[in-house]
Amino acid sequence: MSNKRQIKLGVFLSPSGHHEASWRHPDTNPAGATDFEHFKKLAQLAEKAKFDTIFTADSDGFWGGTGDHETRSRRAQGAGFEPITLYSALSSVTKNIGFVATASTTYNEPWHIARKFASLDQISGGRAAWNVVTSGNAQAALNFGLEEHPEHGERYRRATEFVEVVKGLWDSWEDDALLYDKENGVFSDPDKLHDLNHVGEFFKVKGPLNVARSPQGQPVLVQAGASEPGRVLAARTAEAIFAAWQTLDDAQAFYSDIKTRAEQYGRNPDHIKVLPGVYPVIGRTEQEALDKKEQLRALIHPQIGLSLLASLGGFPVLRDYDLDGPVPQDLPDTNNNKSRRQLLLELAKRENLTIRQLYEWVAGARGHRVIHGTPDSIADQLEEWFVNGAADGFNLLAPTYPAGLVEFADLVVPILQKRGLFRTEYEASTLRGNLGLPIPENRYTAYRDAKQA
Amino acid sequence: MSNKRQIKLGVFLSPSGHHEASWRHPDTNPAGATDFEHFKKLAQLAEKAKFDTIFTADSDGFWGGTGDHETRSRRAQGAGFEPITLYSALSSVTKNIGFVATASTTYNEPWHIARKFASLDQISGGRAAWNVVTSGNAQAALNFGLEEHPEHGERYRRATEFVEVVKGLWDSWEDDALLYDKENGVFSDPDKLHDLNHVGEFFKVKGPLNVARSPQGQPVLVQAGASEPGRVLAARTAEAIFAAWQTLDDAQAFYSDIKTRAEQYGRNPDHIKVLPGVYPVIGRTEQEALDKKEQLRALIHPQIGLSLLASLGGFPVLRDYDLDGPVPQDLPDTNNNKSRRQLLLELAKRENLTIRQLYEWVAGARGHRVIHGTPDSIADQLEEWFVNGAADGFNLLAPTYPAGLVEFADLVVPILQKRGLFRTEYEASTLRGNLGLPIPENRYTAYRDAKQA
Numbered sequence: 001m002s003n004k005r006q007i008k009l010g011v012f013l014s015p016s017g018h019h020e021a022s023w024r025h026p027d028t029n030p031a032g033a034t035d036f037e038h039f040k041k042l043a044q045l046a047e048k049a050k051f052d053t054i055f056t057a058d059s060d061g062f063w064g065g066t067g068d069h070e071t072r073s074r075r076a077q078g079a080g081f082e083p084i085t086l087y088s089a090l091s092s093v094t095k096n097i098g099f100v101a102t103a104s105t106t107y108n109e110p111w112h113i114a115r116k117f118a119s120l121d122q123i124s125g126g127r128a129a130w131n132v133v134t135s136g137n138a139q140a141a142l143n144f145g146l147e148e149h150p151e152h153g154e155r156y157r158r159a160t161e162f163v164e165v166v167k168g169l170w171d172s173w174e175d176d177a178l179l180y181d182k183e184n185g186v187f188s189d190p191d192k193l194h195d196l197n198h199v200g201e202f203f204k205v206k207g208p209l210n211v212a213r214s215p216q217g218q219p220v221l222v223q224a225g226a227s228e229p230g231r232v233l234a235a236r237t238a239e240a241i242f243a244a245w246q247t248l249d250d251a252q253a254f255y256s257d258i259k260t261r262a263e264q265y266g267r268n269p270d271h272i273k274v275l276p277g278v279y280p281v282i283g284r285t286e287q288e289a290l291d292k293k294e295q296l297r298a299l300i301h302p303q304i305g306l307s308l309l310a311s312l313g314g315f316p317v318l319r320d321y322d323l324d325g326p327v328p329q330d331l332p333d334t335n336n337n338k339s340r341r342q343l344l345l346e347l348a349k350r351e352n353l354t355i356r357q358l359y360e361w362v363a364g365a366r367g368h369r370v371i372h373g374t375p376d377s378i379a380d381q382l383e384e385w386f387v388n389g390a391a392d393g394f395n396l397l398a399p400t401y402p403a404g405l406v407e408f409a410d411l412v413v414p415i416l417q418k419r420g421l422f423r424t425e426y427e428a429s430t431l432r433g434n435l436g437l438p439i440p441e442n443r444y445t446a447y448r449d450a451k452q453a
Numbered sequence: 454m455s456n457k458r459q460i461k462l463g464v465f466l467s468p469s470g471h472h473e474a475s476w477r478h479p480d481t482n483p484a485g486a487t488d489f490e491h492f493k494k495l496a497q498l499a500e501k502a503k504f505d506t507i508f509t510a511d512s513d514g515f516w517g518g519t520g521d522h523e524t525r526s527r528r529a530q531g532a533g534f535e536p537i538t539l540y541s542a543l544s545s546v547t548k549n550i551g552f553v554a555t556a557s558t559t560y561n562e563p564w565h566i567a568r569k570f571a572s573l574d575q576i577s578g579g580r581a582a583w584n585v586v587t588s589g590n591a592q593a594a595l596n597f598g599l600e601e602h603p604e605h606g607e608r609y610r611r612a613t614e615f616v617e618v619v620k621g622l623w624d625s626w627e628d629d630a631l632l633y634d635k636e637n638g639v640f641s642d643p644d645k646l647h648d649l650n651h652v653g654e655f656f657k658v659k660g661p662l663n664v665a666r667s668p669q670g671q672p673v674l675v676q677a678g679a680s681e682p683g684r685v686l687a688a689r690t691a692e693a694i695f696a697a698w699q700t701l702d703d704a705q706a707f708y709s710d711i712k713t714r715a716e717q718y719g720r721n722p723d724h725i726k727v728l729p730g731v732y733p734v735i736g737r738t739e740q741e742a743l744d745k746k747e748q749l750r751a752l753i754h755p756q757i758g759l760s761l762l763a764s765l766g767g768f769p770v771l772r773d774y775d776l777d778g779p780v781p782q783d784l785p786d787t788n789n790n791k792s793r794r795q796l797l798l799e800l801a802k803r804e805n806l807t808i809r810q811l812y813e814w815v816a817g818a819r820g821h822r823v824i825h826g827t828p829d830s831i832a833d834q835l836e837e838w839f840v841n842g843a844a845d846g847f848n849l850l851a852p853t854y855p856a857g858l859v860e861f862a863d864l865v866v867p868i869l870q871k872r873g874l875f876r877t878e879y880e881a882s883t884l885r886g887n888l889g890l891p892i893p894e895n896r897y898t899a900y901r902d903a904k905q906a
Contacts, residue, residue: 088537
């Protein structure tokens, strides 16, 4: 085992692959979304390759309900598993891999989220992480009695308080609160069990939580927002950050910004891991990689391409333009996905893309960095960002599953290991242990220790 | 396999046993509540013995927070797992057993509950059941911004609408909505995916749910309320009912009442299984069974006994009476646990119990029927209720785990099987298949079929 700084690797699981048309690829199972065995296989593959985490996105609303009848019929969306339920089922058939479950702070209660993640963390032996998001999907609001979701600023204020409450509930039980003294009939020490008594703008929560602390203290906190309030929340609380950047320059600027902000909040910048997404297309030759890209590109239906630009980039108006003309830069403003939209507009300008080329690009990596080539070239491209202050690791979004994960594990991981850039064995049984994150001390224990010192 | 009517068997899992002092018993693991391996072992034991279901109770508040310091230190409560998370983890290490997860309608949103149970049902291959409850624990209200929980009638109105919304969301996808036509790029039939558009007193929910239907159509609905609104809700919607009755007469009256009410709602009374709780103390001889009872009885601390009477029966005032005097019958009324309280008062009168004897009794079965004796005697007592219109099966609450389950599986199950009263193999891979419950037809499919007929 090397002592030098090493790459952290996660994989973003999806039913048939990250490419929009992956479900039409001859090698994939189009029913993967409702097939637990599919996810079990991917989790076990990722664990065999010593990945740190598996990850899934989530929404409290159905994503595929807009557009005309034909567009809706062509969209591969909608019938999956709720992430915590999925990861809990995966926890008992794996040993080391970490689980990053997305859960929104917009339409949930802190009690339920604290409890479910604490349970998953206990059940998995300390392998849970919470990807904290705010709901940007307008469909979600309609499932909770609202006409539209709260505005961006309010969602982030609520998210900030929500995280504070959840972390408080996770500290309800000090590590040595449970005594189990059969002889004297003393089960626990009530002085080491704490009410939270939180009262804030959005929540009033007494506690204590009815789940004890986990082997890793608390689940790892993950975030993905690149907006200003997203960065503030991440720098204050996140321990891992997913990000979408195209160029080394942009990724370095973000990396440095987050680490600096974290230090300003009194945090150790090593305790916040920046993990940009990468979409790897791997071939034994350059040409094989290009052929793979082309095979999936040809399967994208234009209606789906336009619908992706509308939902992911907030570009519904592009329907009215010539598909093979340039992407107009003077589009009306939007309330959602501002940073993703900006990234797409810059990409189109930089690469001089037509609307068709832009959606073909979005249909694959969906805003993330595309890397293609031979296994050595893929390893080079990862190493470049890792050693140049742009990333502590990467979140892989493979074009198709399981093939894209198998190829990465079989062809790229051994190269990274040979270069000393990736582990050959897990360092620990907990996610914090593998990510190199400290176990957060219980706030009440810390307070008592400080008082007694 | 016999074709005659057979007993359905569930087991109520708990950390160390159903007896309050079971954690002090020399054979139990007092840390069972936070030990996933404990629950995995119990689930696999129950499955090996061909049980229909495992079950756990739940609360959205901490149960053990009241009373003086010593009482709180002696109470074995509080640090467990959230049930759906637990059952999901158990689903991937079992094949046939069903999972009855408790979730309250009082402080949840129908969307989240519909989604989590639909996920568990899919992941487990159709083995999920939802025990629908309203929160009676005043501590729960304080975790959701309220000073106290809504009154009994409002909780039941909310529960009724909640169940309606959840069942509607579960029907979002017709069984043949997903087409997976790779060739033509058609993923689903939008005409077979339905918005719910529910608007009611408590909820406004658009839908559709983003989880497809499960192999058993919908999770099984379970209830336990014996109050008037509880019976109405159960007769309208439940497919299995947990109940607590002491005497054959009372159990028969309840059984007949529920089946009659179900028929009045146009339901087949066979499709609602009445499963009273039983607390079996098994010995190779009568004396061994009595010795086992005594061993646990001696481990109950009086403060815990009184605290159980206060929380379970709504009897906080009994602290002020002589422990070895009679249970007073003229106590002030209470808003909670009315039916359990009534049952306890009747028991104390019928059996002429002192307060100490009443809490000793509560500390074991907690209001459920106690049966003790040799394996043959236990089988006789179960058969008596089963053949005399008092039960379709039983929910076991063993004094200690795993021993109480192992003994029942090894000593009593074979007798029931020899009598043709219990299965020797599972009839199906789904819970509905094993319980003999029909797969509910999707409401939209049914509507279209009816229109076309």
